[in-house]
Amino acid sequence: MISDLLIAQGAIGTFMVAIAVFGFAPGMVLALIVRLIPDLDRRRELQAELYEVPRWDRLFWVAQQFEVALRTGLPVHIEWFWGRYVWHRCTLESGLKSHRESPHTFEIPDRESKSAIRPGDRVKLMWSVARSPGERMWVTVTHRKGDQLIGILDNYAVFAFLKPDEKMKFHIDDIIDCIFEEDDVEEAELAA
Structure with missing residues (x-):
């Protein structure tokens, strides 16, 4: 019976489509679909629930979850996109430029300190934010190639639409302050 079905014309193709x-x-x-849902626990739940749904009902169940994700998750993503790229646009400001504009009141690390920055060190950067005051936040340096640096944001932003642990690319001239990794270790040893 099964062998008759498999040798019928187009049976293998139909079988592959069904799989x-x-x-x-x-x-x-x-x-x-679950990438639209902001709650990580709910994402995991949905993926686990899939295999509890009978195989023949899965297509309809997945379609229902798409509707739920659109209703609950899409507005959050639109709000975030609108806030970050339209309403509260934030741009990284140059510390060197601000220092040149106000050399007596806006201090930055000297060239030697900046050239000594390595992965693991923390630097402070500043952002201008449309329709809001700017922000200054700490970034942990993860990579350095010449004067170009990459780091991870260490702060929770208040005005800028930036997430903690967000990857930042910046130039050495953007730095307004720095803390070297060995300074952190020495402070911890003194405190203990």
Whole structure:
């Protein structure tokens, strides 16, 4: 009986489509859908629930989850995009430029200190934010190539639409303050 079905014309192709539609597609589509949902725990729950739903109902269940994700998650993403790129646009400001404009009141680290910055050190950068006061936040340096640096944001932003642990690319002239990793270690040893 099964051998007769498999040798019928187009049976292998139909079988492969059925595997893709009922086996592979629901999991892959759900993995894309859950990215819209901001709550990480809910994302994991949905992915675990998929395999509790009977195989024949999975397509409809995934479609329902898409509707839920659009209703609950999409407004959050739109709000974040609107805030970050339209309403509260933030741009990294040059510390060197601010120092040149006000050399007596705006101090920055000297060239030697800046050239000594290595991965693990912390630097302070400043952002101008449209329609809000600017912000100054600490960034831990992760990579350095000449005067170009990459780091991870250490602060929670108040006005700028930036997330903690967000990756930052910046130039050495953007730095307005720095703390070297060995200074942190020495302070911790003195405090103990």
